[in-house]
């Protein structure tokens with residue numbers, strides 16, 4: 001039977017590389033590229049069809065950062081497919097990143113240098129803003145839009161895979177401020193929240209046959225990293241990056257390598273996976289790719305609280321959305 005795989009943020013970087021890898025793995029797959037920009041989605045589809053001419057590649061308009069877009073896209077998915085075998089929750093943003101050069105140079109000569117390169121702990125901040133739904137943009141895109149999508153598609157789903165990050169950190173997240181309105185580590189907070197949500201989903205839904213996993217792709221050269229430092233700079237320091245790879249296998253560098261754990265999970269039996277592990281894409285100094293599970297710094301109680309708070313927010317957002325729709329209908333009648 002033809003398997004259906006839906007991937008958010010599939011038009012570039014790690015998402016697009018995953019599409020390539022999955023089509024190479026199983027040419028019978030039906031891939032659905034869920035993207036906010038249809039021109040970029042068309043370009044990605046053409047690129048995939050160039051290397052896999054008989055592939056089934058569908059496009060879906062989805063802006064995960066917009067409640068209305070998620071609800072409309074979910075309706076479309078339900079109309080098109082009877083089931084989604086894999087849902088890859090991959091779309092993500094890191095707006096206005098700022099590198100603390102002072103902390104970076106201090107870190108270079110500290111005991112934590114390897115950790116700093118692997119996680120960017122203490123050297124990277126972001127400036128977030130509100131979106132048109134009144135939600136923090138990073139929270140809405142990296143976490144909540146995906147949560148809403150899962151809630152809408154639940155009866156169709158069996159496997160979820162989140163593209164998280166080793167930048168996810170407990171201290172960046174606060175339950176009292178789950179959207180991270182106050183701090184400057186919205187990316188880290190949103191990724192930590194996705195780790196917890198994955199655990200909570202496993203606790204709530206495994207008995208109904210729904211399984212969730214999280215991965216970290218390592219440091220990969222994509223549009224996201226080109227937002228931190230310009231692409232010419234990354235190209236210039238590439239030899240240094242290969243050198244660093246000898247000490248930290250988390251410098252996967254290419255989208256193909258970064259997609260290793262996403263691909264690996266596609267081949268695993270969900271019952272054999274550890275819900276408390278993050279599966280890391282790693283690349284050795286000699287360029288060999290492999291996947292390694294590492295325990296996450298999360299606990300079940302806090303994850304369950306987050307899950308309940310997301311359900312509450314979902315209710316609120318749906319109520320607001322239906323009020324807005326009703327207002328629009330009234331003004332259309334007038």
Ligand SMILES: NC(=O)C1=CN([C@@H]2O[C@H](COP(=O)(O)OP(=O)(O)OC[C@H]3O[C@@H](n4cnc5c(N)ncnc54)[C@H](OP(=O)(O)O)[C@@H]3O)[C@@H](O)[C@H]2O)C=CC1
Nearest residue numbers: 009011012013014063064065091092165219220222223224
């Ligand atoms: N690169 C790295 O080193 C690492 C990346 N990650 C994670 O990997 C994932 C993929 O990022 P990466 O490939 O690096 O970067 P890219 O910027 O290349 O890919 C991000 C993808 O997400 C899409 N996207 C962003 N916002 C939205 C939205 N509101 N609705 C729909 N799609 C959206 C982008 O679409 P568009 O083209 O329209 O912007 C793009 O397709 C992210 O979740 C990121 O956090 C994790 C660890 C390390």
Ligand SMILES: CC(C)CCC[C@@H](C)[C@H]1CC[C@H]2C3=CC[C@H]4[C@H](C)C(=O)CC[C@]4(C)[C@H]3CC[C@]12C
Nearest residue numbers: 116117118119120165166167218219228237240
């Ligand atoms: C000589 C160079 C290697 C100097 C580069 C310094 C920094 C720009 C980068 C050092 C560590 C990098 C990162 C680590 C973790 C990534 C994480 C997994 C993620 O999700 C997104 C990107 C990272 C934060 C990435 C970003 C660039 C560094 C901070």
